[in-house]
Amino acid sequence: MALKSLSLAAAAVLALSSAAFAATTGNTEATSSTQHATGNVAASKATTEVEKAVGAGDSFTEAELKSAVALSKVKDAKDTLATAKVDDPKGNIIGPVKNVVTGKSGMPTAIHVDVGGWLGVGERVVSITAKNFTYIPDRGILMTKMSKAEIQKLPAVKEKG
Numbered sequence: 001m002a003l004k005s006l007s008l009a010a011a012a013v014l015a016l017s018s019a020a021f022a023a024t025t026g027n028t029e030a031t032s033s034t035q036h037a038t039g040n041v042a043a044s045k046a047t048t049e050v051e052k053a054v055g056a057g058d059s060f061t062e063a064e065l066k067s068a069v070a071l072s073k074v075k076d077a078k079d080t081l082a083t084a085k086v087d088d089p090k091g092n093i094i095g096p097v098k099n100v101v102t103g104k105s106g107m108p109t110a111i112h113v114d115v116g117g118w119l120g121v122g123e124r125v126v127s128i129t130a131k132n133f134t135y136i137p138d139r140g141i142l143m144t145k146m147s148k149a150e151i152q153k154l155p156a157v158k159e160k161g
Contacts, residue, residue, distance in 0.1 A: 085142070086111070112128075132144050
């Protein structure tokens with residue numbers, strides 16, 4: 001766990017320093033090379049952590065909102081949704097999906113989301129019922145009907161592992 005946190009911290013520092021360098025020099029390749037050097041998963045998670053830290057959010061076009069589908073319509077939901085990030089209706093970033101819980105039919109029944117914390121410190125996993133979500137396939141985003149404040153009040157769940 002400490003090594004994972006250290007890796008994420010290093011990825012975030014690299015992403016931040018490269019983004020700052022790119023912003024001051026106009027060099028967009030610095031951010032790209034940093035993401036390739038640290039690996040897509042670590043860089044993606046670090047980016048989400050950085051976005052959460054600075055309060056960045058997502059905005060959705062009308063077409064994206066119309067393209068949202070119920071989780072029951074997502075093919076291979078367990079694998080597809082496992083790499084999604086979660087946003088509230090206002091575009092606030094909640095966090096990445098930690099686990100997709102499915103029923104006997106293979107349909108999602110709950111989504112475990114990694115919320116709170118920063119760079120692996122103070123984070124926890126909460127469970128949200130699948131009926132509270134729609135999926136925007138083009139962006140890989142699960143949009144919950146719940147607000148960020150409501151989600152932060154949910155109790156932590158223990159992950160099997």
